Amino acid sequence: MSVTAVVDFGSSHTVTVVHAPGGVPRVVNVDGEPYLPSAVFLTGDDSLVVGHDALQMAAVDPSRLESRAKAKIAQREVLLGNTVVPVPTVVLAILVRAVKAAASVVGAPVDHLVLTHPAAWGPAQRNGLLAAAEDLAPQISTIVEPVGAGVWYATHGRVGVDGADRFPLGAVLAILDLGGGTTDVAVVRRERGGIVVIGRSSIPDLGGDVFDERIISYLRQTVPGLAEVLVDVSAPGRVSLVQLRELVAFRREVRRAKELLSRHDQVELRLPGGLPGAVLRRADLERVLYADIDRITAFTLRAILSAGVEAYELTALQLAGGSARIPLLRHKLAEVVPTPIQLDDQPEAVTALGACAVAVSHDEPGRPQEHPVAAPPVKPDPRPRRARRQAERPRGPQTFVAFLVAVGFVVLAIGYGVVLKPANAVTGDALATSERFALPPPEAGTEVVSGGDVTDGLVTGRLDAPVRVSDGDTDLEWTVREITDPATDELVRAGARKPLPDLRWVLVDTSIRARARATAPYFLRDTFLADDRGLLIPAARDQPLPCPTETPGTLDAGDTARQCLAFAVSVRTRVSAVVISRVTGGEQVGARVPVDGATPAGGPVTGRALPLGAVRPLWVGNSGVRAAIVDVVTRASAYVSAEVVDRPGHRAVLVRAVVDSPTGVSVPDLAARLLLRDDRSQPVSARQVSDRGGCAVGTASGRFTVCAVFVVPSGMPLGSVAWSGDDSRPFLWQLP
Structure with missing residues (x-):
């Protein structure tokens, strides 16, 4: 009997999945929850307590609690109270609890332990994780978290399935993993050898735990008596064990309510200190978390574009992490990512379930796949452990310099994206993706058209x-x-x-x-x-x-x-x-x-463009601007002279856009980047810039209006407007 366990070691919570022959991958419950808090507490007798118990025991001495072990995986040691503890020992305590829970579910020891890790991790972090897991199973391997999530999307955790019907070769998938402590976005592509990561970005200080704290803060302010009852952990001298246990229990209650509000409009909360219950409504939750979700939505779009992928090219956007259940998140993402958004019943477990499917599929004989959904999990360096540890030992100043260089490169890659432009220079951390630019209604006018047929004056020849x-x-x-x-x-x-x-x-x-x-x-x-x-x-x-x-x-x-x-x-x-x-x-x-051209592709262009007024970042020359297409004016005589329409059978169309720029930018340059597209996506360049009706000309800064004039056949349906900067492919706005 060969048992495979996957441990998705998270910054805030750890999820475990186990598979035994003849069964299906199963999520392992620990203390009644489908996850284990990644928290470790050092007791007075120098033993380590893990999970919810660790959070409660921290009332004795919060300095003895390590609640972010994953972030310190590459370090050698941490200080818990007055005791120096090796980081592998802290991580080992979490892994041991997870592996024992998995073994108890199937009634057999774990033979193959698979550990997931972020795509951004280098050898130091991976080796730190492997060092902690030594001797936990006869076989130990690792898999990148986004690959696991991608496999879940393709197979829904089914062992031995290649998933080509859902995730074919060449297709691209984005994964938004809203964990407890971080928000990670990865873009993966299905290639012949399996799923590979082609882009990744992370917000290290925003996740489900921040959401919980915001909700608790809101309840402190709005529920009578709660602020007096609920302990303030920033004042440990006044914290009793009973109070901290109440706080830990209340945080679990808030997390439960947050998940229930994904299915219900309101939920009753059990309050600490004997207070009567309170009602938390979905509208309250969305109001409290709106700014954070807007930030995540804008970040997701930037991460996709930074991977060199246009959002409409995605096969789907797979959501992972418990807080991905929040309906507002899906609603806001749908405004900017025109592709199916996949949310499953257990979003916190999709990475571990997908990783388990990969591991079992490669472990079981007789399951050959021409194009596997993913490469097998990576086995550690086969050198003897002592030799491997010797090779990994820090080497003084040279190692430190290399570390600084590596950190500098990671910061450069994350902060600058694929075009080496500052990621926030245009949008800012707190840019609301739902932000809209608007203009007063266009000035009244008539159509600017020319009579006749588009072929008038042309002599007909032959090939x-x-x-x-x-x-x-x-x-x-x-x-x-x-x-x-x-x-x-x-x-x-x-x-x-x-x-x-x-x-x-x-x-x-x-x-x-x-x-x-x-x-x-x-x-x-x-x-x-x-x-x-x-x-x-x-x-x-x-x-x-x-x-x-x-x-x-x-x-x-x-x-x-x-x-x-x-x-x-x-x-x-x-x-x-x-x-x-x-x-x-x-x-x-x-x-x-x-001439006889090629037979065109069938079907209209659908689901690819932004709503009018939606604001997007553009990099123009040396300036980062925010821009939005606001409307299209087909009765444009107040803006355009009749002489502009010089060919028979044509009309003038005016596109109005709003630009917000901190520095002066060329209006003609901005207009030259605009393309009007028909309903078949055929682009047309702007003919000129209008200087009427409040439209800017020359060089402008601050918030101003760009009015681009297009001359098109009178019978051409309008589809969308494309606008691109120096650093990306066009953003598209849908025309009515």
Whole structure:
């Protein structure tokens, strides 16, 4: 009989899961709870007491309590009272209690002990944990916490299941672990060898314990008599054992109420000191915790983006930790993370349950998987223990310097993200993710439109045949030789950037022959792809191409040149023509060559964008700004002159945005970063900036309005607005 136990050693609480052959992974209850407080108390006879009893005994001498052993795992010793205790001894006491509880559940000793640890831990922390666990089981191994949570999402703890239906190869999952002492966000990807961590961030001072203290503080202020009865642990000289036991029991009662309020609108609390019961309502809980949950929500979004992933690309956001049950958290996350949010019945146990599934699946023979959901748990260094301890022994100043360098690197990585920008320089620690910018209603006006059809003035040609194009100054024969759609692989091999998932590259190979002497750039800047609605898609600039673009300064009559162009096109957009379109003297001139583009992807774009007014951070030049798209004005005559709409069958659309910047930033630069997208995600660049109706121009600071003007076909449905800074892919706002 082979028994596997997983101990998820947490900063505040420890969760244990056990599995025996023929059974399923089970969460181990300790003292009637599905977790064990990670607290250790040193008694007067130098014995160690663990869990709830340790918290109660701390009334005798709080200095003898260690309640954050995990945070000190890399240290050699701690001071409990006047006694120096090795940290492995403190951690061992917790692990022993957990392993004994697991063995008692299945009635057999543990053969394989799996220890989880944060993704940020280095060798010192992992070795400290392994040193504490020596001799607790014949086999000991470790697994990264986010991997365990990812496996749970994929398999729901089922042994031997690869979970590819829920978490396929290449998919990306975010995990928000709201523990007792910390809040951790990790982003993981399913690869051929299993789940790997591609990003991680942590708030070290915010978790469920902070929530409990905020609730207790609120009750002290609002429940008559409670402040007098409830002991103040900051004054240990006046604390009796009875009082501290009442406080410990009341904290457990508050935690119970917090969990019940995830399912009920209100709950009755048992109060200490013989006080009558009190009612705690969900609305009270949400009001007390609102600022903390807003902070966690903003942090989660930043962590996802820092991993190089757009929130809408996630397969899901898996919640872990007991406080993840709070409904307000899911509500706020849903506002900024447009992906399914997964909350399970036992969120505090998802990491341990997933880790157990991994360990048992790799331990049991006859369960081969072509693409395992995760690699097997990591076994410790096989060297003899004495040699391993000798190798891990501190080495004086050199070790200390290396430690400082390592700490500096971790701070750099966590604080600066993937683009080496200060993580809080834009948003601030306390930025409310629900913050909204608003503007007065737009000024009254009418539509700014031009009559006619989008093809008016364009000569129709055909593929691989010359067609004459002349604007009176430049007279050419233009031939569309070939169109490659899609051409993403060809362009990426040539060195072009890989497009976003909802875009593709299209390559057009053309040639020109001068009918009379002509000068550059000919009609190169007036060459577009046209979709089936008449939207003109401009060519991308400065992208390496697999074929040449020749732009000699002049062409004499009869001279030729080859011109290749690349276009970024939505995967949902059908390309119908290659077009030369130039407006001269108020008239459109040029040519249109119909082509058969690739069959577009089906289905509308849904669930990807933010609500209007939602504030997001942008890094522009050397300035961190907060910005929001507020509305779109289709009756824009109060902001836009009719001359702006120069092509037939088009209209002007104005997008109004609010920016808050501590320093002066260029308004045209901000507007140039805006892209209006149709309902198929095809982007359109802004034509100009409006200076009417309170719209800012030039350089502006403080809070101001940016008004970007777009010219689009009259029949083009509006979908969303994209806005990007220097350091991330675009944020998207949904248009009505």
